[in-house]
Amino acid sequence: MRVTTHVCLTARALGANGVLIADVNDKQLVETISRVTERFGGEFSIQTGAPWRASLMRWKRAGGVVIHLTAYGIPLPKIIKTIRRSNHDKLVVVGAEKVPGELFQLADWNVAVTNQPISEVSALGIFLDWLFQHRHLEKEYPNAKLQIIPTEHGKRVQN
């Protein structure tokens, strides 16, 4: 499984409404993630291929805010309340090791999930968990074809 797939599954499982994968068209990724949503329920959109800057500017023009997760930013515990208070639609940006310097300026908030080298996958998961006040972890998804039944030792799935 590729890192981008990890990012998408994390976004879905922790309560994001969808993902935009910038710059790269990736039909296979769209199929993989759409199949997960079809089987496990809920709604989750995925788009790939739009240029990153244009997508971000469109988001901002529509009144949304942009949160960039980076080890260089303000520690999550210091900034999360301010972010939660914002009623605007939120776009959370994660990148690979090298992101364009411009992004640090365009983002409304640069947020550090630890000021240490970390993975964008876990940074995204922890950020969303905090954003939703640690209340998303037991959510059930409507229209699921498959549902995992929590089990102490084993695997149980309900069709």
Added chain:
Amino acid sequence: MRVTTHVCLTARALGANGVLIADVNDKQLVETISRVTERFGGEFSIQTGAPWRASLMRWKRAGGVVIHLTAYGIPLPKIIKTIRRSNHDKLVVVGAEKVPGELFQLADWNVAVTNQPISEVSALGIFLDWLFQHRHLEKEYPNAKLQIIPTEHGKRVQN
């Protein structure tokens, strides 16, 4: 950056003492992670190549407990207090998509960071964040050669 690297960086940034990478010898990974620890401080051990079952049994014989992160397990919010109460050394096991069925039996706790398909990278990050009661995110590391200075818009690093 490979997924295993994401797992290791997440473990270090969220407060684990070290990682064991089972079965595969990976000299390059050991170098990458050791270099991060050398630059950003703290102590973090990494071992690769030991067979998974033997490592796990040795851990248990030494009095440690084993926590397996899996979407099939008990939801994190339901079980975290019990786990925190345990004074035993904790080994958190994450695997790729297919883990041996035996692991579900050998683990003291099978824990679900959501009962949804998710990434083992974000599952590990969120689990450790909860285990340490959300207090690890602003930790400073002793003996750091590089320290990131939290910044609203930009990158600042202190040597």
